[in-house]
Amino acid sequence: MLKIDNLQVSVADKPILKGLSLDVPAGEVHAVMGPNGAGKSTLGYTLAGRNGYEVTAGTASLNGEDLLALEPNERAAKGLFLSFQYPLEIPGVPALTFVRTALNAQRKARGEGEVSAPEFLKLVKQKAKELRIDFDMLKRPLNVGFSGGEKKRMEVLQMALLEPKLLILDETDSGLDIDALRIVSEGVNALRAPDRSMLVITHYQRLLDYIRPDKVHVLAAGRIVASGGPELALELERTGYDRYAAEAA
């Protein structure tokens, strides 16, 4: 599904990712853990195609297709979804309008027909109910004045509607209390499927109690320095990142 090979990325001419390689097969959930400044968010932004994240070497592909050659919206249409650590407020654009615009833009890019308004509404109502999102909230401008938990639930709602092939969750647990974390995690877990992969980027092990990974990778100083099963996350929780940071340096 996702193949990253020797990825090197600079931000404002400063190297952040220094030869990162990662392989996430279809249907698997991989966690990328690491200390602050290791390059975790850079990985997410680079894969999504944000300006200012300059790829200086290496490759990244989604189902064999070169991701790095595509515009951000083209990557989304190919099935990549980055869930933001801090979802943006979009003043003046109701959440419903935003999601429907995104969904139809993706469908158009794939040569599929638009989803009709009644069809879309039915779908949204059902998903919103599962995520315990008040439908009236969807008529408000996206994320404007929403709490941290509400913003993350809106992210999960968008995932559920856009049905991506690869989900990248960037610090999805930040700013969430236990109840919100549970609702968001249940929403993400409901999306696990044999043809869908997930990359869970997190600093803390806590999220992985809720979204259980198949594999855990340690990212330190721009490289994957260790990989293992879920037990690696528990070990990190006990021992911290110091050992890996020292090794990488």
Added chain:
Amino acid sequence: MNAPVRLDLRDASTFPTRRVEDWKWSDLKRFLREAPAVSPAIVVAPGGPFAALGGQEIAFGNGLTVDAASEARFEGAGVLRLRFVSDAQSTGHQASATVVVPAGAELLVLESYEGAGSAYASNVGLTFEVGEGARLTRVVLLEEPEDVISVSVADVTVAPHARYEHTVLASGAKLQRHETRVNHPGHGASVRLDGLYVLAGSRHADLTTVVDHQGVGGVTSQLTKGVVADSARGVFQGRIVVDRGADQTDARMGHHALILSDKAEIDAKPELEIYADDVSCAHGNTIGALDENALFYARARGVPEHEARVMLTQAFLGEVTDRIEHEGAREAAQAWLAERLEALL
């Protein structure tokens, strides 16, 4: 406060220069040194951009009505389409109109400046009188060629318990000035002064307003937004005066604009002159670029860049058109905005 300039195209000594404070960003004299020759008479077909909204029509063609008068007067209710149609080459014309809304009546004025030809100068003087308890909604559409001069100045007198609301939609010209001066009586009267400018090329638009609160308990709400691209120039001048004794005045002014290019320019002068003690007045002014983070967010969800820019810019500017209560007029304004942005971005 300076006495307002009373422009007369026949008399070059009335042409303001940038040394006149209120005209410093709209230097008319720079573009027009002498009185232009008088524009020829033209025939104007009924209709115009607001034709679908019906109502009565008063149309000027190069400054003259169908009866060859340079002045018109309207008194009544309902819908009035007030059209100033120009089709001239390097000549000038001016017209004036008075609109009276009787006490308790409701009138929608759809005021359009429709230009063809090139390098003409147009000057319009308007007088609005809004009677006690009456309501006047004025939606103004300025659509003129890039190389013309167009000035319109309105004096508005509002009676107690009346409502005056306007929304100016400007697409600019070589020099395009739309000015409104309101005498606000307080005493339950409320005023809304909104504006929107969408400017491309080397166009200039100047939205100027002056509100003078003369009595207690007046409300004024003002929201102007704009976007400028290329080497265009947007000017916003808003002055709210609260006279001595005009207590419990509630006045809010906002001007927020987007600059899309390094060569584009926005000049804004929000002014509050308050001589009363017990008032609630506020103003805000912001000028910036489109939020690149929001743009990336929309693109990362699959929306192509151009579509994302249009969506976010329209959402930003649409706050102004959303404030038009009359459904047909609001939809016409929204359609104009969508069309203008599609061409601009």
